[in-house]
Amino acid sequence: MLVIGENINASNRSVAKALARRDRPFLQDLARAQAVAGADFIDVNAGMEKGSCEQQMATMEWLVEVVQAATDKPLAIDSDIPGVIEAALHKYRGERLIINSVTAEPEKLDSIGSLTAGRKAWLVALAMGNNGMPKDIEERLAACELIMTHLTRLGVKAEQIFFDPLLFPIAVDTSQGLVTLKTIDQIKSRYPEARTVLGLSNISYGLPNRRLVNRAFLLMAAYAGLDAVILNPLDAKMMSFIKVADMLTGKGTPRGYIRAHRKGILVD
């Protein structure tokens, strides 16, 4: 399972402050810590604080430069504004990257899809259109179909697409855990070349012991066929569960699991 480290996100108050005062060491430490903890990609979200589009682009450009000076890990450019994504791509020196994200809205698919085509980029596509959060599986699959048709027409390959089936708090609606799991399963069987990704921590919103809930859901999602996950890699138990899940689903091997054990990164 591919791990996208979520910690550098402007919705995180300490990160927002660091961005505002251009605190290089703080953000670089956060990037390095996630890389050491085993993140495959480092997500960078520069927020959409007040100010013009130019200011947002400038903040994103600065952030991309700062993070890639700290780690060799590829980045996940976290924005839904084409101009901001373009600004990030302009500064990005790496080859592989993730663009996070696009929804099933034609204009956005056009602009962000064109940025993805012809690059060594993966694109996270949320299974929702402009009617808001879809409540059932069918609505999500309809959004995926629209995305797939639209993007392949633009020259984006199916294997570049990471569908996010969306995950809502189980505290609010107890049907939503299974809805997400079944959607993953359906996406995998309809588009075998495409992949799936989830922002895991949504599931536990409003509950105590959130990490426990997140870990349990990770195992269920791994069984449903989840390929990548956006989470806090500094949760060592979670990272151990990912190693275990990889082995149990045959994505990883027992020997890979043992290597992780020898490195001392498995936490019981």
Place this chain on the structure above:
Amino acid sequence: MAEDMISLIRENVIQGRVTQDDEGFDEGKVGQPGVSELTEKALAQGINPEDIIKRGFSEAMVVVGQKFEIEEYFLPDMLASAEAVGAAMEILEPHLVKSGIKPKGKIIVATVKGDLHDIGKNIVSILLRGAGYTVEDLGNNITPQAIVDAVAKERPQFLGLSALLTSTRIRMRETIELLTESGVRDKVKVIIGGAPISEEFAQSIGADGYGADGFEAVRVMEALSTNVEG
């Protein structure tokens, strides 16, 4: 007798039990009458609906809010209590009309244009219904014009706007400006909320109030109502 009934209602709102089949915050509650059954019974005994609301529901929800604040209660506990009140309010409604008691007021809620997040708005809606307000939910991704049209048509006392993104909260300002242009700004109190919202932001765009969570939204609305009446 009436006292016992009202305290039983209060207790079951705090437990978050709509019917006798529901579990509560504590174990072993299934099978005992829930808020719906107790409300029916109270009406049959001739207890004043206003008493049920004020001393049964409202006092209980204050306790629920306190328990939520100190993290004894979590989101599902709070939602269960609000749902219990919401269901019981439906039972009471025809009786309120008959006895000439005015409902607390109407609020239109919406998540603004460009923003598809509706979980926060839905939670607040449940709490407002639980506090006795009539809630009309326009949904999410709603344009300023559609919101202003609804306000002009429905004439609610309150308008609640939600946004989860810093990029979409600007639509709140546009909505308030359009309310002014359309000449209905002074007819409605605007309260706003969402992750990127602060008291400071609310003031800067000329909103009447800001709620950090659903309970605060209710408190702000009660305070604004008192001001209106006084």
